[in-house]
Amino acid sequence: MEAIGNVSWVSGPVVRMSITGAVQMEEQVQVGKDLLIGEIIGVRGTTAIIQVYEETGGVTPGDEVYGSGAPLSAELGPGLIGQIFDGILRPLEELAKQSGDFIARGVTAPSLNREKKWHFAPAAQTGTDMTGGELLGHVPETPLIKHSVMLAPHIHGKLTWIAPEGDYTVTDVIAHITQGKVEQPVTMMQRWPVRVKRPIAERFQPDEPLITGQRVIDALFPVAKGGTAALPGGFGAGKTVLQHALAKWADADIVIYIGCGERGNEMTDVLTEFPKLIDPATGHSLMERTILIANTSNMPVAAREASIYTGITLAEYYRDMGYHVALMADSTSRWAEALREVSGRLEEMPAEEGFPAYLPSRLAGFYERAGLTESLCGRRGSITVVGAVSPPSGDFSEPVTQHTRRFIRTFWALDKTLAAARHFPSINWLNSYSGYSDVIAAWHAQHGDPRWQELQQLMMDILQEESQLQEIVKLVGADTLPDSQRLVLFIARLIKEAFLQQNAMDEIDGYTTPEKQRAILELVAHAYKRGGHIIEMGAPSYRLENQVSVWPQIIRAKSTVKNEDQDTFKTIRAAMDEQLDAIEKDYRE
Ligand code: ADP
Ligand code: MG
Secondary structure, three states: EEEEEEEEEEEOEEEEEEEEEOOOOEEEEEEEEOEEEEEEEEEEEEEEEEEEOOOOOOOOOOEEEEEEEEEEEEEEOOOOOOOOOOOOOHHHHHHHHHHHOOOOOOOOOOOOOOOEEEEEEOOOOOEEEEOOOOOOEEEEOOOOEEEEEEEOOOOOOEEEEEEEEEEEEEOOEEEEEEEOOEEEEEEEEEEEEEEOOOOEEEEEEEOOOOOOOOOOHHHOOOOOOOEEEEEEOOOOHHHHHHHHHHHHHHHEEEEEEEEOOOOOHHHHHHHHHHHEEEOOOOEHHHHEEEEEEEEEOOOHHHHHHEEEEEEHHHHHHHOOOOOEEEEEEOHHHHHHHHHHHHHHHOOOOOOOOHHOOOOHHHHHHHOOEEEEEEOOOOOOOEEEEEEEHHHHHHHOOHHHHHHHHHHHOOOOOOHHHHOOOOOOOOOOOOOOOOOOOOHHHHHHHHHOOOOHHHHHHHHHHHHHHHHHHHHHHHOHHHHHOOHHHHHHHHHHHHHHHHHHHOOOOOOOOOOOOOOHHHHHHHHHHHHHHHHHHHHHOOOOHHHHHHHHOOOOHHHHHHHHOOOHHHHHHHHHHHHHHHHHHHHHHHHHH
């Protein structure tokens, strides 16, 4: 490590340095006696500006700064899955071992364990010409994840040697790539600068749903694998509970969960809960497919700024292997606040509400790294990004929510009135939307559910009509409405209580398969159709509401009928038909 300058000024996470050596923009540096990790974020004449990822108390003018010659980078290789990292990818468990529960400044450990041996099986032949990103071999990383060892993107040449199948650490040489006379040793580990997207071969339009088991999402406002979604909501609206539900149940191969500036106890919940949870698709612990990045509100603010880039870099790495990765960030508003704090200390010209003028371009740069792609080794994989947004006092007109809207295609607007009424998830059906509905409808049609879009449209129509009718009801009461409109109010209530409300803490209700979602919706649609017909024949709506005993059964089905149990839905439907027949016969000519 080489001294490249001396500290001249300190303000919170921002340090200025007078340059004495060679520096690069975005270079990772170490500051002062404690060797605090930082990054050069600006150079003005002979002064460099550094954001420091640890508390800067104790750093004083004159302290030396050391360069690394490389930008802030992630270590990529086997051993990432199941780990808990801080915002700059230091493994928290390792740090705690070194310094106890309160992580001391300057303590560090590499992201990937240097001693652990992985069982590498080669998949490439010596003598072949290889280009960046191509496959060298495989390692079983967890029982769920077969790790593809790929050549780093910018390396190419002839494979002149590859290690035989066996056990190797991430720093053992497992291949030689030769170009002319230069032989380059290759290990299972590569580094990648976190602020740069990893190259891909091709990008596609997302075309299949990320099945989340959350009914309001899967049926009304779906997100596609490789898509983007924002989850805005005020304090207590249910953002964290929903992000956790997505992390637990979404049918992604790998989940990267970034706890970004929120309270520490929420992260503790994840840490204690996830290892115990079993993935319904595979029967394995959820941690065998999960990486957690924790940068809670009590941790340094600059590392929070870095955390979404480190997280998405890990996501890209697994995407390149052909996995479907889901990345949750809770909350991107706290990330934007970190950006604002650093910008303020740099005395930059503030834009809206003190946020820097580059807030929108940074948000765009983050969401752009989502997508469905083909990697350099020919694998189709995806990154779905779900960003929580916490607008102060739940006001969506503030800059982070507004700019985020421009870069995402699914908007799950959490509503404080619904949350206050304990309607969870509090996704407001009138101002939420999904830009993936058409492609997802086509996917469902190809996968045995041609009625998906029809049911989605029917539910949305009923809910929208209900909201207009409620305006009238507020003015003149429900009694003045014709029976056909009272039926709409009744069916809308059924949709909300039997379908939209979902208790994340309930063992059965917490996760609903598409088949069960479909079964509930078919019951509601059937009730609406037959109910409308019977009212046309002259029956009053109160008879439908009060003389049919299956309604409470339908409402309870979400938490009483197991996902596999289609028979109970058939029984309920038969009972409904019988009870409706009994009413209908009174109105037959
Ligand atoms: P936010 O992160 O938006 O501040 P939380 O996700 O912490 O809000 O939710 C606040 C509370 O609301 C939770 O502690 C829980 O009691 C309740 N809640 C939110 N979503 C659900 C849900 N899907 N099912 C049951 N309860 C929920
Ligand atoms: Mg929260």
